[in-house]
Amino acid sequence: xxxxxxxxxxxxxxxxxxxxxxxxxxxxxxxxxxxxxxxxxxxxxxxxxxxxxxxxxxxxxxxxxxxxxxxxxxxxxxxxxxxxxxxxxxxxxxxxxxxxxxxxxxxxxxxxxxxxxxxxxxxxxxxxxxxxxxxxxxxxxxxxxxxxxxxxxxxxxxxxxxxxxxxxxxxxxxxxxxxxxxxxxxxxxxxxxxxxxxxxxxxxxxxxxxxxxxxxxxxxxxxxxxxxxxxxxxxxxxxxxxxxxxxxxxxxxxxxxxxxxxxxxxxxxxxxxxxxxxxxxxxxxxxxxxxxxxxxxxxxxxxxxxxxxxxxxxxxxxxxxxxxxxxxxxxxxxxxxxxxxxxxxxxxxxxxxxxxxxxxxxxxxxxxxxxxxxxxxxxxxxxxxxxxxxxxxxxxxxxxxxxxxxxxxxxxxxxxxxxxxxxxxxxxxxxxxxxxxxxxxxxxxxxxxxxxxxxxxxxxxxxxxxxxxxxxxxxxxxxxxxxxxxxxxxxxxxxxxxxxxxxxx
Amino acid sequence: xxxxxxxxxxxxxxxxxxxxxxxxxxxxxxxxxxxxxxxxxxxxxxxxxxxxxxxxxxxxxxxxxxxxxxxxxxxxxxxxxxxxxxxxxxxxxxxxxxxxxxxxxxxxxxxxxxxxxxxxxxxxxxxxxxxxxxxxxxxxxxx
Numbered sequence: 126x127x128x129x130x131x132x133x134x135x136x137x138x139x140x141x142x143x144x145x146x147x148x149x150x151x152x153x154x155x156x157x158x159x160x161x162x163x164x165x166x167x168x169x170x171x172x173x174x175x176x177x178x179x180x181x182x183x184x185x186x187x188x189x190x191x192x193x194x195x196x197x198x199x200x201x202x203x204x205x206x207x208x209x210x211x212x213x214x215x216x217x218x219x220x221x222x223x224x225x226x227x228x229x230x231x232x233x234x235x236x237x238x239x240x241x242x243x244x245x246x247x248x249x250x251x252x253x254x255x256x257x258x259x260x261x262x263x264x265x266x267x268x269x270x271x272x273x274x275x276x277x278x279x280x281x282x283x284x285x286x287x288x289x290x291x292x293x294x295x296x297x298x299x300x301x302x303x304x305x306x307x308x309x310x311x312x313x314x315x316x317x318x319x320x321x322x323x324x325x326x327x328x329x330x331x332x333x334x335x336x337x338x339x340x341x342x343x344x345x346x347x348x349x350x351x352x353x354x355x356x357x358x359x360x361x362x363x364x365x366x367x368x369x370x371x372x373x374x375x376x377x378x379x380x381x382x383x384x385x386x387x388x389x390x391x392x393x394x395x396x397x398x399x400x401x402x403x404x405x406x407x408x409x410x411x412x413x414x415x416x417x418x419x420x421x422x423x424x425x426x427x428x429x430x431x432x433x434x435x436x437x438x439x440x441x442x443x444x445x446x447x448x449x450x451x452x453x454x455x456x457x458x459x460x461x462x463x464x465x466x467x468x469x470x471x472x473x474x475x476x477x478x479x480x481x482x483x484x485x486x487x488x489x490x491x492x493x494x495x496x497x498x499x500x501x502x503x504x505x506x507x508x509x510x511x512x513x514x515x516x517x518x519x520x521x522x523x524x525x526x527x528x529x530x531x532x533x534x535x536x537x538x539x540x541x542x543x544x545x546x547x548x549x550x551x552x553x554x555x556x557x558x559x560x561x562x563x564x565x566x567x568x569x570x571x572x573x574x575x576x577x578x579x580x581x582x583x584x585x586x587x588x589x590x591x592x593x594x595x596x597x598x599x600x601x602x603x604x605x606x607x608x609x610x611x612x613x614x615x616x617x618x619x620x621x622x623x624x625x626x627x628x629x630x
Numbered sequence: 631x632x633x634x635x636x637x638x639x640x641x642x643x644x645x646x647x648x649x650x651x652x653x654x655x656x657x658x659x660x661x662x663x664x665x666x667x668x669x670x671x672x673x674x675x676x677x678x679x680x681x682x683x684x685x686x687x688x689x690x691x692x693x694x695x696x697x698x699x700x701x702x703x704x705x706x707x708x709x710x711x712x713x714x715x716x717x718x719x720x721x722x723x724x725x726x727x728x729x730x731x732x733x734x735x736x737x738x739x740x741x742x743x744x745x746x747x748x749x750x751x752x753x754x755x756x757x758x759x760x761x762x763x764x765x766x767x768x769x770x771x772x773x
Contacts, residue, residue, distance in 0.1 A: 296669050346697050513740075520729060524754075536716070
């Protein structure tokens with residue numbers, strides 16, 4: 126508690142407050158623009174944090190994460206085009222409200238719901254992460270190997286549509302992770318004599334390439350100059366009014382969706398999009414007025430938005446405690462931590478506790494900033510929708526160049542970013558997901574180094590690690606993780622069936 | 631061409647690269663080669679499975695699905711040219727040129743917006759990165 130209070134004192138420093146608001150504002154900007162995601166927002170802002178104190182940088186990134194999650198709702202509500210996949214369910218009721226002239230009210234509901242979801246999940250992070258990190262103190266190479274394997278089994282969740290493609294993407298990521306000196310003997314692998322490759326592929330340029338530069342190529346492919354000629358800035362919100370009475374009536378929905386979002390966030394691979402659909406579905410299930418959903422019921426907007434912002438705090442729990450990035454945003458966030466010299470695990474809550482607790486406090490402040498900016502600046506953020514794609518495309522690519530260059534002031538990293546951008550573009554066009562590649566790159570070295578340490582300690586045998594209860598539990602969770610796509614498929618089928626029944630008059 | 635779908639072509643390319651990478655690992659010590667070799671064998675097996683099965687029932691992978699190949703190639707070439715221009719002319723000049731050129735290539739007509747973005751963006755980057763954060767941007771090679 127003392128550490129948290131100290132964290133709040135640090136986070137309330139004027140520069141940190143300013144960065145929380147600035148990060149949140151930029152995040153909302155990114156989230157509101159269809160095609161730009163939370164991953165891109167956090168990834169492209171990492172270089173800005175180089176010159177910051179660690180706490181300031183992390184608070185800035187926390188603002189960007191929360192803001193971009195919420196920002197997607199603006200275009201979902203006003204244009205029926207979700208700014209991020211996590212806001213798809215918001216458009217079901219948000220857009221009909223806009224058509225009725227209640228766009229401002231829908232935005233206010235989305236803002237308040239996002240705030241509640243974000244705050245509750247941040248509180249869960251504060252409560253759950255420290256004890257879980259203390260448990261990680263008991264970990265040796267065997268346990269860390271099991272953690273890495275658990276992280277890698279998440280690949281199966283990304284591969285529900287095509288298991289072979291998912292596994293292939295994961296294997297490619299693992300192979301990329303082997304580039305550089307081998308972790309035990311220091312033998313150079315796949316370096317082709319390039320000194321820059323001896324330390325391995327730099328993670329941030331690779332991630333910026335996979336997620337942002339590839340998106341530039343996708344935008345070039347789908348660009349339509351007629352869209353730029355149509356003036357998007359003419360979209361208006363109407364009066365932004367917070368319907369306090371209606372919000373009070375839907376308090377159980379807000380609470381339920383926030384909890385759903387937080388739990389989904391903790392589960393690796395299940396991100397904001399799944400959380401918002403489940404939150405929305407549960408709101409429909411519990412509602413006495415099921416028929417009103419899909420026709421402009423503010424409760425639908427609240428359910429979806431509380432759930433997708435609930436993911437923010439939850440998804441940081443496995444990242445900060447065990448070093449497992451559960452989704453692409455937290456994978457990028459891991460890069461942000463490492464750049465500030467922070468390593469996920471118990472040390473974050475001991476040696477680095479002041480920074481970590483300032484970050485936790487910053488997450489709460491970022492949610493408050495989101496509430497203020499969302500309510501006051503909604504009409505301003507709407508103008509973002511008028512930014513022409515012909516200008517956004519070169520600007521985003523230029524930011525990709527800065528993002529990859531400024532890590533080591535190296536044009537080699539820019540080349541890495543571009544190579545991964547092209548690779549990511551073809552992956553997406555061929556129906557592969559980029560997320561398993563990222564998991565492979567991050568978790569591969571962790572799995573390999575710990576596996577080989579286990580073999581060294583146990584004279585070439587892996588079996589002794591199964592005497593550890595932690596390894597047994599992690600192995601069981603890994604098996605569940607492999608089975609989860611089947612369970613999710615079953616849930617999706619059930620949801621689609623119910624949806625079709627609900628929409629049939 | 632219809633039989634050689636994009637996904638089959640990609641699978642064949644993966645197999646070729648995997649075999650080359652496996653050949654490279656033959657010169658590595660046993661410990662260092664263990665993981666890469668295992669991964670390459672698995673990757674080759676997965677790629678072979680894709681090669682045999684071809685595109686899925688949803689048709690994804692039949693073609694690359696690029697709607698406007700010319701624009702993507704032109705854009706990619708301009709991105710490459712931009713990085714080369716950074717090396718030659720420095721970040722700021724290259725960025726102003728790149729923003730204006732790509733917007734014009736995409737046939738955006740509002741010239742005053744293009745001019746504002748081309749001049750305003752490098753200025754904003756200078757203020758944020760060089761002035762406030764003290765992070766230097768690439769300078770021209772002749773500087």
